[in-house]
Every structure is written in C-alpha cells, then in structure tokens.
Amino acid sequence: MLKIRNLSASIDGKMILKGINLDVNAGEVHAIMGPNGSGKSTLAAVLTGRNLYEITEGQVTYLGKDLLTMAPEDRARAGIFLGFQYPIEIPGVSMANFMRTAVNEIRKFKGQQPMNASDFMKLIREKIALVEIDTKLINRSVNEGFSGGEKKKNEIFQMAMLEPMLSILDETDSGLDIDALKIVANGVNMLKRPDNASIVITHYQRLLDYIVPDFVHILYDGRIVKSAGKELAVELEAKGYDWIKNHDGDE
Amino acid sequence: MENDQDNIIREVTQTDYKYGFFTDIDTDNIPYGLNEDIIRLISGKKNEPDWMLEFRLKSYRHWLGMEMPQWAHLKIPEINYQDIIYYSAPKQRIKPGKFEDVDPQLLETFNKLGIPLDEQKLLTGMAVDAVIDSVSVKTTFKKNLAELGIIFCSMGEAIQEHPDLVKKYLGSVVPYRDNYFATLNSAVFTDGSFCYIPKGVRCPMELSTYFRINAANTGQFERTLLIADDESYVSYLEGCTAPMRDEHQLHAAVVELVALNDASIKYSTVQNWYPGDKEGKGGIFNFVTKRGMCKGKNSRISWTQIETGSAITWKYPSCVLRGDNSTGEFYSVAVTNHHQQADTGTKMIHLGKNSKSTIISKGISAGKSNNSYRGLVRVTQNAVNSRNYSQCDSLLLGDKCGAHTFPYIEVANKTSIVEHEATTSKISEDQMFYCNQRGISTEDAIGLIVNGYAKEVLNKLPVEFAVEAQKLLQISLEGSVG
Numbered sequence: 001m002l003k004i005r006n007l008s009a010s011i012d013g014k015m016i017l018k019g020i021n022l023d024v025n026a027g028e029v030h031a032i033m034g035p036n037g038s039g040k041s042t043l044a045a046v047l048t049g050r051n052l053y054e055i056t057e058g059q060v061t062y063l064g065k066d067l068l069t070m071a072p073e074d075r076a077r078a079g080i081f082l083g084f085q086y087p088i089e090i091p092g093v094s095m096a097n098f099m100r101t102a103v104n105e106i107r108k109f110k111g112q113q114p115m116n117a118s119d120f121m122k123l124i125r126e127k128i129a130l131v132e133i134d135t136k137l138i139n140r141s142v143n144e145g146f147s148g149g150e151k152k153k154n155e156i157f158q159m160a161m162l163e164p165m166l167s168i169l170d171e172t173d174s175g176l177d178i179d180a181l182k183i184v185a186n187g188v189n190m191l192k193r194p195d196n197a198s199i200v201i202t203h204y205q206r207l208l209d210y211i212v213p214d215f216v217h218i219l220y221d222g223r224i225v226k227s228a229g230k231e232l233a234v235e236l237e238a239k240g241y242d243w244i245k246n247h248d249g250d251e
Numbered sequence: 252m253e254n255d256q257d258n259i260i261r262e263v264t265q266t267d268y269k270y271g272f273f274t275d276i277d278t279d280n281i282p283y284g285l286n287e288d289i290i291r292l293i294s295g296k297k298n299e300p301d302w303m304l305e306f307r308l309k310s311y312r313h314w315l316g317m318e319m320p321q322w323a324h325l326k327i328p329e330i331n332y333q334d335i336i337y338y339s340a341p342k343q344r345i346k347p348g349k350f351e352d353v354d355p356q357l358l359e360t361f362n363k364l365g366i367p368l369d370e371q372k373l374l375t376g377m378a379v380d381a382v383i384d385s386v387s388v389k390t391t392f393k394k395n396l397a398e399l400g401i402i403f404c405s406m407g408e409a410i411q412e413h414p415d416l417v418k419k420y421l422g423s424v425v426p427y428r429d430n431y432f433a434t435l436n437s438a439v440f441t442d443g444s445f446c447y448i449p450k451g452v453r454c455p456m457e458l459s460t461y462f463r464i465n466a467a468n469t470g471q472f473e474r475t476l477l478i479a480d481d482e483s484y485v486s487y488l489e490g491c492t493a494p495m496r497d498e499h500q501l502h503a504a505v506v507e508l509v510a511l512n513d514a515s516i517k518y519s520t521v522q523n524w525y526p527g528d529k530e531g532k533g534g535i536f537n538f539v540t541k542r543g544m545c546k547g548k549n550s551r552i553s554w555t556q557i558e559t560g561s562a563i564t565w566k567y568p569s570c571v572l573r574g575d576n577s578t579g580e581f582y583s584v585a586v587t588n589h590h591q592q593a594d595t596g597t598k599m600i601h602l603g604k605n606s607k608s609t610i611i612s613k614g615i616s617a618g619k620s621n622n623s624y625r626g627l628v629r630v631t632q633n634a635v636n637s638r639n640y641s642q643c644d645s646l647l648l649g650d651k652c653g654a655h656t657f658p659y660i661e662v663a664n665k666t667s668i669v670e671h672e673a674t675t676s677k678i679s680e681d682q683m684f685y686c687n688q689r690g691i692s693t694e695d696a697i698g699l700i701v702n703g704y705a706k707e708v709l710n711k712l713p714v715e716f717a718v719e720a721q722k723l724l725q726i727s728l729e730g731s732v733g
C-alpha cells in the first residue's frame with residue numbers, strides 16, 4: 001500500500017528526515033516510536049503533504065501512485081488520514097458542517113452523490129457511539145475550546161467518519177486518561193479491515209497493549225534505526241533510548 | 252508555497268465576474284457633463300413638477316460650493332464630473348406598464364441576472380422593481396400590493412402619482428446639504444424605488460430592487476425612499492450588478508428610510524457591483540448615503556449588508572434613533588479582494604430615551620485590498636438609558652491586505668451604556684492544512700471558514716438570499732489564500 005524509499009526532508013535547510021525506508025501493506029498496523037524531536041511528526045506531515053518541508057531525496061508510492069506529487073486534499077481523498085498531534089481549532093465552523101463538507105468531498109472524489117441530511121445524521125450518530133464522544137461537540141466549532149482529551153477523541157471520530165485506507169495517528173494517546181485510551185484503541189481496532197492499514201506514532205508501550213502492532217519501528221535522528229515485532233516496544237520501555245543509541249553505534 | 256499561491260492567483264484571474272456582460276440595447280442618452288441645463292433636461296425628460304426641479308437646482312448650487320470628502324481611508328482618483336452622462340434610459344418600444352410592453356432584450360438582461368420579471372414565473376413571492384441605468388423598467392406585483400394599500404413603484408412614478416408623500420419625506424432623513432455625494436444625488440438622481448406601507452399593514456412579501464448599470468460612461472444616481480407608517484412592517488432587499496468595463500463608473504445613491512410609531516423596517520443589501528479586475532482596473536465607485544430615521548416610539552430599523560463588489564466602497568448605513576424605545580441595528584459583512592477598497596460602517600445617533608443599537612461588523616480582506624470599519628455611536632443628553640453594543644471583527648487572508656477600525660464614541664449622559672469590542676484574526680496555514688487533510692480544497696476551506704465567520708450576519712438575511720450570499724462570499728474570495 002505504502003512504499004517509502006530513502007525519504008529525506010528538511011526545513012530551513014535543516015535536515016530532519018535522513019533517508020527513511022518503510023513498507024506498509026494492507027491489513028497491517030505499524031507503530032513508530034522514538035525520542036522527542038526525532039522526526040515522527042515530520043514524517044507524518046511529509047506523507048500528508050504539508051508544504052513546510054522540502055523533500056530533498058526519495059520516493060513514496062501509495063496505492064501505486066507517486067504520493068509526493070499529489071495535493072494534500074487529494075491524498076486525503078485517496079484515503080490518507082492524519083490524526084494530528086495538536087488538532088487545530090477553526091472558530092465559526094461547526095464540527096457537523098466540517099465533517100459534512102469532508103465526507104462529501106471524499107464521496108465526490110469517488111464519484112458518489114453527496115450524502116443527504118438524514119443519512120449523514122445517521123452516520124454521525126453511529127460514529128459518535130463508536131468513540132463515545134459527547135454529542136454536543138458536534139454542534140460546536142471545530143476543536144474550539146475542546147479539552148485535550150476531547151480533541152484527541154475528536155480525531156478518532158473524524159477517522160471513523162472518513163473511513164480512511166491509511167491512517168496515521170500522531171500521539172493520539174498522549175493526554176488521554178486510561179478509559180479514553182481504551183475507547184480510542186477500541187475505535188481504531190473496530191475500524192481495522194483487511195484492506196486498510198495504520199501507522200501509530202506513540203511514546204508509550206501501553207497503547208500497544210490495546211492496539212497490537214504487527215511491526216514496531218524506532219525513529220532516531222531522522223532514520224529508522226530498528227524494526228521488529230511488538231516485543232520491541234516492551235524492550236524499549238525497559239531499556240530506554242540510550243540502548244538504541246548504543247545499539248545504533250554498534251552496527 | 253510561492254508556486255501554490257501563483258497557481259491559485261492565476262486561477263482567479265480566470266474566474267470571471269459572472270454579471271459582467273453588457274446588453275446592447277438602444278439607449279436615450281443626454282450629453283456628457285453637469286450644469287443647470289442638464290438638470291433641467293433630466294427634470295424635463297421625467298416630466299417633473301416645478302418643486303422637484305427646484306429641489307434639484309438648489310442641491311446643485313449647494314454642491315458647487317462643496318468639496319469631495321477626504322477623511323475616508325481610501326485612495327480615490329480624481330473624478331471628472333463633466334465626463335459622466337447623467338441620464339441614460341433604455342429606449343422602450345412602448346411605454347412601460349404592462350408586462351408585454353417591456354423590451355424583450357431588457358427582459359433577457361434581467362433573466363440573465365436571475366431576476367425574472369414575468370409575474371407568472373415569479374414564484375418566489377417577491378415584488379421586484381428593476382432599475383437599469385437611470386430608469387425603473389418594471390415593478391412587479393404592484394396590483395397585489397395595492398390591495399393592501401402598499402405603494403411600491405419607481406421614484407419617477409411616485410413623484411407623479413404621490414407628490415404629497417414624496418414632498419413630505421424626500422430629503423427629510425438625508426437633507427440635500429448632507430454631504431458631497433448626497434447633494435450631488437439630490438441634484439441629478441434619475442430614478443429608484445419608492446415604497447409606502449400604510450398604518451397597521453405587514454407587507455406580505457419581500458420587496459426588492461435590482462439596480463443594474465449597463466450603458467458606458469453613465470453614472471447611476473438612484474434615490475430610494477421607504478416609509479413605514481405606524482405599526483407596519485416591511486422587509487426590503489436590494490441587489491446590484493454592472494458590466495465589466497475598463498473605466499471606473501460612478502454610483503452615488505441615496506436611501507432614506509422613515510419608521511413611524513411601532514413600525515419596523517428591515518433593509519438588506521447584497522452589493523455586487525463590478526469590483527474591477529485583479530490589477531485594479533475598472534470597477535464601480537460606490538459612494539452611497541443610506542440613513543434611516545426611527546421617527547416614532549418603539550420603531551426599529553435594521554440594516555443588513557453584504558458588500559462584495561465595487562472598486563471603492565464608501566458607505567455608512569445609519570440610524571437616527573429619535574423615537575423613545577427605538578432600535579437601530581447594523582449587520583455587515585464587507586469583503587475586499589485584489590485592489591478593492593472599502594471604508595464602511597455605520598452611525599447610530601441616539602436621541603430618544605431607552606433607545607438601543609447593535610452593530611455587528613465583519614470585515615474580510617484579501618489580496619492587496621484595504622478594508623476599514625468606521626462607526627460613530629453618539630448618545631445625546633436626552634437619550635437616557637440608551638444602550639449600544641458594537642462588535643467589529645476583521646479577518647485577514649494573506650499579508651498584503653489591510654484592516655482598520657475607526658470607532659468614534661460620544662456619550663453625553665450617565666445612564667447609558669456603550670460597549671465596543673474588536674478582534675482581528677487570520678486564517679492560518681495550520682487551519683488550511685487541517686481542512687486539506689480532511690479532503691477539503693483550499694478554496695472550499697476559505698468558503699467554509701469565511702461563512703462561519705460571517706454567520707451571525709448572514710443569518711439576518713431573508714432565507715432566500717442567505718444561500719446566494721454565502722456563494723457570493725466564496726466567489727469573491729477565490730484565489731485569496733493566506
């Protein structure tokens with residue numbers, strides 16, 4: 001589904017991604033871990049088309065297409081979803097209106113008719129139940145005044161609404177209490193299908209107790225320095241990043 | 252990033268002003284220029300009584316001694332008042348009156364504008380007065396309205412048929428000496444709409460006037476007078492368009508509203524005069540004086556305006572709150588893009604006791620445009636227990652545009668409360684990207700955000716127009732990414 005080859009990116013001349021290689025196939029869950037500032041969010045931003053970064057090298061193909069030449073909205077319409085580490089507030093635009101526009105844009109892209117109001121309301125109700133968010137949030141402006149946890153849950157709600165092929169969740173577990181964490185994980189698991197995939201960026205092994213990854217990658221200073229099965233997360237939690245640093249040096 | 256912007260800007264240049272067509276109809280023009288003979292000629296063409304000609308001449312003589320106002324935050328090029336044609340009328344084959352008599356080409360023009368003048372086809376339940384260049388072409392639903400005693404006709408007709416009402420109220424809210432452009436209008440106004448709602452009548456349909464400038468080098472100087480007698484109610488909407496021309500064209504209208512005891516007037520404008528091209532060439536100069544007098548107790552006047560067009564907008568729809576317990580409201584969305592300039596706002600003059608006013612102004616600037624809010628709230632000594640609430644918000648798209656707020660507040664008694672709030676915000680890259688990441692294009696995202704921002708004002712429009720206005724906002728801002 002997603003093939004990243006030797007991807008390097010910089011901002012203001014500063015190299016942040018330094019040759020990333022990663023393959024994600026349908027049906028897989030990948031976890032990316034790594035210390036602060038190692039480039040995890042940057043990778044997510046580059047994959048979703050944020051134009052702040054300059055791509056200095058490498059290719060990315062997504063479903064056979066050259067991803068890096070696609071406009072951000074086209075990537076989204078083609079099924080790439082980013083759960084933001086820091087969700088953005090949009091005053092004056094209600095969640096309902098925002099989602100209706102997004103859902104219909106994606107439908108248009110697929111050659112489908114816009115959804116009528118009653119079907120849309122049904123969809124909203126169904127997805128609200130899935131992520132257990134407060135119905136009132138739907139009539140409020142996008143993320144405006146939402147609590148930290150509400151913002152994170154709202155990202156999962158949007159993911160549930162849009163049913164992406166590839167979801168990238170950037171620290172969606174940070175700032176969640178344990179119940180919310182379970183709800184978010186549960187939501188992600190329920191949305192999992194054999195034909196979609198997700199990349200979960202996290203600092204904590206505890207999320208991976210609920211969302212069981214097929215692969216764990218460690219991103220360190222702009223490179224993936226280690227990839228293994230889910231046991232890697234446990235090892236990392238026990239030994240810390242110093243272990244990686246040394247390990248990296250050994251090779 | 253730079254490339255993205257260039258692309259979008261290129262796209263915009265290709266989005267045409269939808270109403271920019273010109274209809275080739277025979278017109279009856281008078282010579283260029285302005286002098287007493289021209290005024291006599293206009294008055295004569297309209298078969299006006301002497302008192303009307305006198306009003307015009309006294310205005311003209313006063314105007315000669317006036318100077319163009321310079322206080323607005325606008326760069327106004329020199330206007331040569333001798334280079335304008337002050338009267339242009341489509342030559343009708345037969346005198347208007349019956350529907351069948353209207354020139355088919357004219358009907359076609361209004362059809363293109365989406366304003367069908369055919370009463371049978373007019374299902375929206377809206378009475379329309381259509382003004383093209385200098386004269387009113389057709390007023391629909393006149394008969395139905397007449398049964399309720401409502402007079403809705405062109406100003407020219409009102410001068411002939413209802414001289415007492417016109418004499419009593421014309422210039423009573425905007426005196427002929429009021430300001431440079433209002434004085435000019437008083438001298439040369441050609442047509443416009445007149446409306447009188449009798450005592451106790453609630454006007455059952457939206458009244459609407461569409462103004463269209465068609466002929467080249469003509470100025471449009473319409474005059475609207477609307478009187479709501481005791482306990483009556485009317486909702487009135489005006490729309491305006493013009494062809495695309497390289498030269499600037501002058502539009503200087505005067506609108507006077509009078510609300511008597513317990514009467515209520517809702518006046519909405521969707522202003523979409525040709526704004527000029529993206530280089531700032533052409534476009535309408537819109538210098539308008541709009542004022543409402545809440546003359547009676549408990550009266551209410553509400554202005555709602557969606558200003559998207561014109562190269563220059565100079566406009567301050569105001570309320571004189573003379574009646575005790577009277578209410579004035581001003582809800583405005585003003586959009587400027589490319590090289591457009593707008594200096595708009597309101598004046599709320601509190602004279603009556605317990606009078607209330609509300610001002611909600613939403614400015615949106617994009618491109619290299621300049622958008623200013625200018626508002627005066629004056630509470631006189633006698634206007635005890637008065638209240639005003641003003642909220643002026645500015646939204647900036649990009650960093651080459653400007654937003655300015657000039658509030659003037661004068662309170663002359665201790666029992667009144669005046670509140671003023673102002674905010675400035677920007678559509679951020681982060682917001683744009685968040686929308687993009689949900690599959691929403693940049694253009695649509697701007698539309699979404701801008702409509703959300705302007706919602707409070709859009710909600711004040713009659714429902715039929717709210718949707719149209721939303722689309723208009725989005726169209727006017729196409730290609731203005733921040």
Ligand SMILES: Nc1ncnc2c1ncn2[C@@H]1O[C@H](COP(=O)(O)OP(=O)(O)OP(=O)(O)O)[C@@H](O)[C@H]1O
Pocket residue numbers: 011012016034035036037038039040041042043052085
């Ligand atoms: N806009 C920017 N301007 C300058 N530096 C930036 C910018 N965005 C990211 N960086 C830098 O790039 C590096 C990687 O940042 P990134 O946000 O990708 O890290 P991360 O792995 O997601 O960290 P965290 O775990 O703290 O979220 C950091 O050193 C950061 O300061």
Ligand SMILES: [Mg+2]
Pocket residue numbers: 040041042085170171
């Ligand atoms: Mg991060």
